[in-house]
Amino acid sequence: MTLPSKRVPIPRRGVDYRGKVVLAPMVRSGELPSRLLALEYGADLVWGPETVDHAMLGATKRFNEHSRTFEWFRVASHGLKVPPPDAKESIIFRSFPEREASKLIFQIGTSDPERAVKAARMVAEHVAGIDVNAGCPKPFSTSGGMGAELLKTPDKLCAILEALVQNITPEHEIGGGLLPWLTVVDNYLRTSIEVHNPWGNTKFLLSQMIPGKEKLHQRTTQEKTHSAVCRILGLEHLAEQALEADARLGLDKPQEKKASKKAKSSASAMAAGGQQGRAREQTRQRMPLSERNASRQARPGPGPEPEPVAPA
Structure with missing residues (x-):
């Protein structure tokens, strides 16, 4: 008998992840054009690529009127306090609110609860959910304690998730929380x-x-x-x-206690040992004494020692 599925609490601006066709988070393949194409072909939800919290925290947000997208960008400083005049801009993340805001999940690469919350706040109003990468095995992620490395530090992973739930979900009412x-x-x-x-x-x-x-x-x-x-x-x-x-499953029948099972097992072992001993004794009793002596005499003993050989 199939039981009805129980509804789970979903934030006002959150999404129901069950039974959805999604574009999974992938570096390069999760950028804006691929996400929009996936939505056009029927995807219910789309994930952005893993975006490292450090990169987001150093970025500036702006609205691009030509493409109607929000962009988080930063200028390459090359280690200098003041970037050179000809320094190029790098787009860290982009979103197209008109076409993906209610279906976009932002994935953070992070190893620190405080940084995760700060980075999530920067994009929370433009996405439907926040996701933490805890599976990427590549060095660019694991070397910073992120991705699959978080599986080795479950307490840290839990702290990151709890920080996001306590801060981002109430403020923006988007998904990413833990169910009771x-x-x-x-x-x-x-x-x-x-x-x-x-x-x-x-x-x-x-x-x-x-x-x-x-x-x-x-x-x-x-x-x-x-x-x-x-x-x-x-x-x-x-x-x-x-x-x-x-x-x-046969679980409705009375279960024997371990002590009872052990006692039965010991009794069976003792009974088996006793039966073997009695069988040997009966065989010994049935054999005539003369035959028993003959069998002992027939056993081969040690042969004669070889005679010493004189040296040549």
Whole structure:
């Protein structure tokens, strides 16, 4: 039985990411022309390329009347305090509000919560969501502690996301926030029950989703059925489907305790050892004494020692 999908809270100017066709974040391929082309061919959402926070913080925003785009640019200083008169401009990021504002996700390359918030503020009013790159394996990203390197420092990654949620989402009402853990657990349990997921896997994922500081964490990790966890978490709307899934998975039958299983295993081992000993004793008793002595005498002993050979 397919259960209805539960709605999740979405900011007023945010987007629903579920079931969308998107242009994924890619260097060069995520620039403005590619994004507009993807939208023309039916993309629901488009990601810009990874834009490093340091580059954005040194940029200036302006409106280009000819192209009707907003541009964040900076002048190459070549390490000088005052750039030379002939220094060229570099466009760090561009957006076309008329055609992509409600569908554009800005991706930040960052390794610091404060810089991430400052960079996000510069573009928040022109985009539908803020994304943090935590997967790029290229040196230009990982060497600064960004991209995939953030996976090695999960506390830092969480701090960056929390800073964005606490500052950017309330100010601009755009996406990028974290859902309450119970909402995520509710959706995960619903899906696990629907596909009759093995309980061991469901239990492991729940232990990762429910914060360790929550009182319910220990209680849920001690349970052995979907229905028991639903009852503890107060998810009564999943109770009937959970019982059905448990029955199909054989979880509704009484579970033997580990001590009982160990005792049975030990008893079986002792019984098997005793049977083998009795079998050997019976074989020994059936063999006549003369045959037992003969078999011992027939065993080959050590041969005679070789005679010494005189030296030539």
